[in-house]
Amino acid sequence: MAKITFITNDGEKTTLEGTSGSVMSLAVENGISGIDGDCGGVCSCATCHVHVAEEDMERVGEASEIEAVMLELADDVTEFSRLSCQIEISEGIDGIVLTVAE
Amino acid sequence: MKKNLIEDPFEKEREEKGIGEMNDQNDQVTMVLRHRDVRKCAHNWKDYTSAAKPGRIVIPSEVNIRETRQIPFELDPPKHGQYRKVIEEWFRRPLKEDYQEKLKSQIELLLDEVIDLEQVELVHDFALKLQSRALTLLLNTPFEESETWISWGTHVFRSEGEALDGDKANILYDYIDKEIKRAELNPTDDLYSMLLASAVEGKKLTHEEIKGVLVLTFAGGRDTVINAVTNTIAYFAEHPESLTHIKEEPEIVGKAVEELLRYFSPLTQIGRVVKTDSHICEHAVKADTRIGLCWASANRDAQVFENPNEIDLTRKMNPHVAFGFGTHNCLGASHARQILRILVLAIASKVESIEVLDGEENIEELGVFRRKVGYHNLNVAFNKIENK
C-alpha cells in the first residue's frame, strides 16, 4: 500500500491510496485533473506528465531511455519530470508528492 | 498468404539516409523518416510551418481544390492554441461513459447487422457506416445525418481513379455551409452551434473559420478511421490466436489498439513548409519546399521499436506517432481510440472467427515508395459465436 499525493494546476492537493498498477491508472480512476492517460500507459501520449517532488526523486527513480526521449520534447519539462504511467505503485514510493505538469 | 501484412517500404532509406524524396504535383517533398527526426521537426513549428497556403501541408497537395483554411490544423502557435482551445474540451467527450455506451450500442448493432450475412464488403458496408454513425456522436447531431454522409462514398476529397476530386469537396462544403446556417437559425447542442457561440480574442468565429474546423473534422476522421477499422478486422481474420488472446484477457485491449495503430499508421505523413534553408540528416532542405513528417516510417524505426514489423498486442513501451506528435497531435484521437477499443471487444464477444474472401488493396504511391494503407474493398465472412 502506498499513499500518493497529487497537486493539480489549480493548487488542490489530493491523496490517494493504491497497491498495484501504475500511478497514471490510479490518478485516472480517481479523476485527478490534468492526468488523462490517453494512450492507456504505453508511453505514447505524455498526457500523464508529472513533476516529482525533489526529495522523492531518488525513490521514484529515473526515466527509462524511451520515456526520457518522450519527455525531451514535452511541454513544461524539468529535471523532475516523469510520465506517471511508467511509475509502478509499490510500498517503496509511499508518501511521494507529484505535481501535475501544465 | 498473409493478406493483411503491411510492409514497411521506408526501411532502407530510413536507415541509410534518414530521408526520402518525392515529387508531388511539382512541389517537392523531403520525407523525414526517422522517429527522432519526425518528432523533432513536428515540435519545431518555427522552422517548419503549418500556416502555409491552405492545402499545401497535405500530401498529395490540395492547393488546387480548396481555399478554406483547416482549423486548427493549418495554423501555427500562438494562433493555433487559441483556436484549439475552443474545441479541445469538445473532442474529449469520448472519454465520458455515456458517450462510450452509445458508441458501444452503435457498433454492436452494426456488427449484428452483418454477422449473419454470407459475406460482407467491409469498407463500404461496415467501416464507412461505422465511421459515419460514430461521427454523429462526435458532432452531437441526429443519427439520421449519417445516411447522407454514407451516401457520399468512402472519400470526401478523393474518388476512385482520380487522386483529387473537386466535385466531391464541393458536396461537403455545400453541406457544411447549409448546416452552419441551420444552426445559426436554430441552435442545438451540436458542434456547429457550439462554434457559432464561441470567440477567439473576443471575436466571434466567422463562418469561414467554422467551416475550416468542420471540413477538418469530416476529412481528417474519414479515411483514417475507415482504414483502421478495416485493417483491424483483416488482422483478426488472419490471427485467430490474437482474437482468442483478447477473449481471454480483454483488459489488454488498450495496449492492443495502440499496437495496431502503430503498425497500421492510418495517416502516412503530413507536410510542413520549410521557412528558411536548413538541414535534416545532413540533407539540405530549401526554404519554401516541403518536408513530410512520415509517421508511418517513424513507427517502424528499429532504434525505438523492437521487432518493428511484428504486431505484439502486449507491447508495453510504444511511443508511436500514429496520431502525430506535439502541437498538432490528433484531436480525434480519443474518439478513434474508443471506436477501436469498443470494436475489438465487440468482435471478441460475438465472433468466433473471420474469413477473408477477396479484396483490393489500397496502395499509396509516394515517389519511389509504395505503401499499403488499407483496402479499396474487402469481402469477409464472419462466423458467429453460437450461444449454447
Ligand code: HEM
Ligand atoms: C485512427 C484514426 C486517426 C489517425 C491515425 C489520425 C492521425 C492524425 C495525425 C497524424 C495528425 C497530426 C497532423 C499534423 O501534425 O499536422 C492529426 C491531426 C488531427 N486530427 Fe486526426 N487522426 C485520426 C482520426 C481523427 C478523427 C476521427 C478526427 C475527428 C473527427 C480527427 C481530427 C483531427 C484534427 C482536428 C487534427 C488537427 C489537430 C491540430 O492541428 O491541432 N482525426 N490526426
Ligand code: FES
Ligand atoms: S499515459 Fe500515455 S504516455 Fe503515459
